Amino acid sequence: MPILLRSGVALLDSKRALVGVGARALFTQHFLYHMLSGTRFSPSFAWWDKVDEFILLGAVPFPADVPRLKELGVLGVVTLNEPYETLVPTSLYHAHNIVHLVIPTRDYLFAPSFGDICQAVDFIHGNASLGKTTYVHCKAGRGRSTTIVLCYLVEHKEMTPDAAYEYVRSIRPRVLLAPSQWQAVQDFYHLRVKKTGNHGCMNSIVRKTLDFPEKWDLADLTMVLWWW
Numbered sequence: 001m002p003i004l005l006r007s008g009v010a011l012l013d014s015k016r017a018l019v020g021v022g023a024r025a026l027f028t029q030h031f032l033y034h035m036l037s038g039t040r041f042s043p044s045f046a047w048w049d050k051v052d053e054f055i056l057l058g059a060v061p062f063p064a065d066v067p068r069l070k071e072l073g074v075l076g077v078v079t080l081n082e083p084y085e086t087l088v089p090t091s092l093y094h095a096h097n098i099v100h101l102v103i104p105t106r107d108y109l110f111a112p113s114f115g116d117i118c119q120a121v122d123f124i125h126g127n128a129s130l131g132k133t134t135y136v137h138c139k140a141g142r143g144r145s146t147t148i149v150l151c152y153l154v155e156h157k158e159m160t161p162d163a164a165y166e167y168v169r170s171i172r173p174r175v176l177l178a179p180s181q182w183q184a185v186q187d188f189y190h191l192r193v194k195k196t197g198n199h200g201c202m203n204s205i206v207r208k209t210l211d212f213p214e215k216w217d218l219a220d221l222t223m224v225l226w227w228w
Contacts, residue, residue, distance in 0.1 A: 049172040054128035057149050057172060058141040063088050070096045075132040078120050080105045080144035105144050111184035120148045125156055142174055147181045151188045161185045
């Protein structure tokens with residue numbers, strides 16, 4: 001629910017819009033830095049890590065990565081990026097017989113909705129039950145994508161949120177959740193795993209997988225400029 005000023009301006013919505021503008025600028029800056037500095041090709045920088053038998057967790061893939069992902073057994077991709085952050089069109093995944101689930105989630109401190117998390121977890125589990133690997137990614141493979149993977153682990157590997165977080169960090173040390181993302185994991189654990197015992201998702205909006213489209217205050221954004 002937006003917080004309205006006397007003038008009728010939605011303060012919260014305005015801040016979210018400004019964060020979106022800042023996120024776009026920061027994405028370009030960080031992307032160029034990592035490409036020009038050689039981070040992308042550094043042996044010490046893992047673009048993705050295998051965190052489960054059927055899950056790869058990592059950063060935004062390049063078109064040239066798609067054949068390699070297919071070789072690794074990836075037959076499903078969960079994209080948590082907004083359109084401006086995405087480098088691989090859905091059509092390229094489809095050309096390699098990879099199913100693409102798109103859940104656009106704003107970068108910097110934001111978490112997927114409960115319904116979106118449920119949909120992603122079910123997507124991963126459906127693939128795993130058929131022996132198929134899913135690549136889960138956001139921009140850097142630290143926050144948004146980790147949120148999804150942790151929720152999968154707490155439901156299907158019977159881990160607590162803390163145990164799942166430590167487990168993933170032991171494999172991919174660079175993961176780091178914002179408070180809203182950690183809260184989303186906790187909410188998923190208590191609402192879907194511990195309390196309901198029901199694996200259905202309430203108020204979930206079904207999102208199409210066919211085509212990728214061609215809560216902190218704004219002041220706190222400065223605390224995550226090092227997100228990459």
